[in-house]
Amino acid sequence: MSERSFDLAIVGAGICGLAHALAAARRGKRVVVLDRDAQANGASIRNFGFITVTGQEEGECWSRALRSRDVWAEVAEAAGIPILQRGLLTIARRSEALAVLEEFAASEMGRDCRLLAPAAMDAIGDGLRTRDFAGGLHSPHELRVESREAIPRLAAFLKERHGVTILRGTVVHAAAPPALTTSRGKIAAEAVVVCPGDDFATLHPERLAAYGLTRCKLHMMRLRHDGFDTRLPPVMSDLGMIRYLGYSKLPAAAALRERLEIEQREHIANGVHLIVVRSADGSLVVGDSHHYAATPDPFAPTAVDDLILDEFALVFDGPAPEVVERWTGTYASAKDRLMLVDAPSDALRIVVITSGTGASTSFAIAEEVIADLYGPVA
Ligand SMILES: Cc1cc2nc3c(=O)[nH]c(=O)nc-3n(C[C@H](O)[C@H](O)[C@H](O)COP(=O)(O)OP(=O)(O)OC[C@H]3O[C@@H](n4cnc5c(N)ncnc54)[C@H](O)[C@@H]3O)c2cc1C
CATH class of the missing domain: 3.50.50.60 (FAD/NAD(P)-binding domain)
Structure with a gap:
């Protein structure tokens, strides 16, 4: 050259x-x-392709996510990138998680979001175990692309x-x-x-x-799903509320963390939370976990995937869908x-x-x- x-x-x-x-x-x-x-x-290309606004840390990060979402929308249209889903449904399986969502909804960041009773969540889409939920929050902001x-x-x-x-x-x-x-x-x-x-x-x-940088390794899976309701937006649940800083920094998150540390100790030890997004062929991209190391090992123990799938089964009805693809990804991480x-x-x-x-x-x-x-x- x-x-x-x-x-x-x-x-x-x-x-x-x-x-x-x-x-x-x-x-x-x-x-x-x-x-x-x-x-x-x-x-x-290893991520969820989930342009997340609600849940990002209050202040700069949340504002940047809103602006980036707008640029994604412009560019996706101009470049012919399909937007596969919009919005986010954060599910509270526990009353402590619902308290976090209520506090979030009352904040500036919750302005355009809607708190939902379990019955109202049935109207958003079928297939959720709403009978087991305390409530949820719908955010209109998010976009999902196939990265x-x-x-x-x-x-x-x-x-x-x-x-x-x-x-x-x-x-x-x-x-x-x-x-x-x-x-x-x-x-x-x-x-x-x-x-x-x-x-x-x-x-x-x-x-x-x-x-003081390090790396974070994440487990990801694709599940075959023939009957996933196309009306459902991306879904998250209680475990995400102690990871996403927009929720976890709220005072109500302390009680949720305490309960999760008793009830889902293994999930927390492996940095597991649940994000479920849908692809054009109906399959689901599901994750993830968080393990930190200067050089993460290349191994992906199925026990970690099982923790993610456990949480999936507590949120969605029906038999567990087949895992058709697994991968890991890494990203840069800093403590501060x-x-x-x-x-x-x-x-x-x-x-x-x-x-x-x-x-x-x-x-x-x-x-x-x-x-x-x-x-x-x-
Ligand atoms: C599994 C997973 C799930 C995620 N989920 C989400 C999510 O839902 N929402 C979200 O917002 N973010 C998510 N992320 C984070 C997001 O994907 C990353 O923050 C983002 O992709 C980082 O982009 P990047 O361009 O900095 O890094 P990369 O995509 O890693 O790109 C860096 C590029 O630099 C190149 N490079 C480096 N050094 C050199 C060199 N010296 N010469 C030539 N080339 C070089 C590499 O080859 C590489 O292609 C997730 C990440 C992972 C791994």
Whole structure:
């Protein structure tokens, strides 16, 4: 590859890198995105494709999720990415969980959400064990896309509509504007944004070391389901309310945590909570679990999957659907932040989503980073 010149080079073609490419291309910048993999393979295609608003931490994260949801809606339409589900039904199986939902509904973040009695949940869709529920909360904000198809389509859209150059199979060994050293030669770029996902070792490891990063491994499954009610939105339950900061930071969450620690100790030890989303063929993507390590092992014990399926069986009626696919994913994690933007120089930014929120917040984060590099939109 002979030397080529761009306004902005982005390392990483996950959702974080592609979101930066979109924000810069919308300002007329000549953008190149480089990724070591021949096809999308990181966290961005292993997730639920669930653009979650309700449940995100109050403040910046929640606002970024709302903004990102709007960008997803625009881009999905323009790029031909199907929106497969909308909204979120958070189920309270216990009275303590209902108390969390009531507190949430009374907050600013709950403004457009609706508390539901179990009988009213039957009207949303069939197949739930509503007789066992204390209540629920319906949020209208969320979107669900099929990530393994949406991410390649987003990349193709950036290339075709915005003239973004995407160079796959290209490892970036050094990123210091105005030059990048890659496995396919040098690239010239006035500015660089590094979006490395959970690779903290290749580029600027000394900068990233300051953030005390680790990795989180998650178990995911696809279930065959011939009769899933297409009216149902994505579903979560009690265990999610002690993981999602928008709920878990509410005072009422303390009593829920106490009860869950007695009743679902194993689930909590494995970071298990339930998210269920539907795909175009009717199958369900179901997860997940959370295990932290600098280098997560590659093993996926079925006992962890069984914990996820236990919770599924307490939320949905009928026989357990067949598991047709299993995979794991990893993402970057930090104890004290949901994301980081590091600025080693005026023309270089390192952006890492250090939580399971990248699908939900990257578009907004990218707009902020691009505004920081090039100034606010006129
Ligand atoms: C199982 C699972 C479920 C999740 N569920 C949700 C959810 O429901 N909602 C939500 O909002 N978020 C969710 N997340 C989190 C979300 O998927 C991540 O936050 C997001 O995908 C991170 O995007 P990224 O672009 O930073 O990383 P990645 O998608 O991992 O992309 C990073 C890319 O950088 C490339 N790269 C790194 N270094 C180099 C280099 N030196 N040279 C070339 N290429 C390089 C890699 O090859 C990779 O393609 C989930 C994550 C997982 C794993």
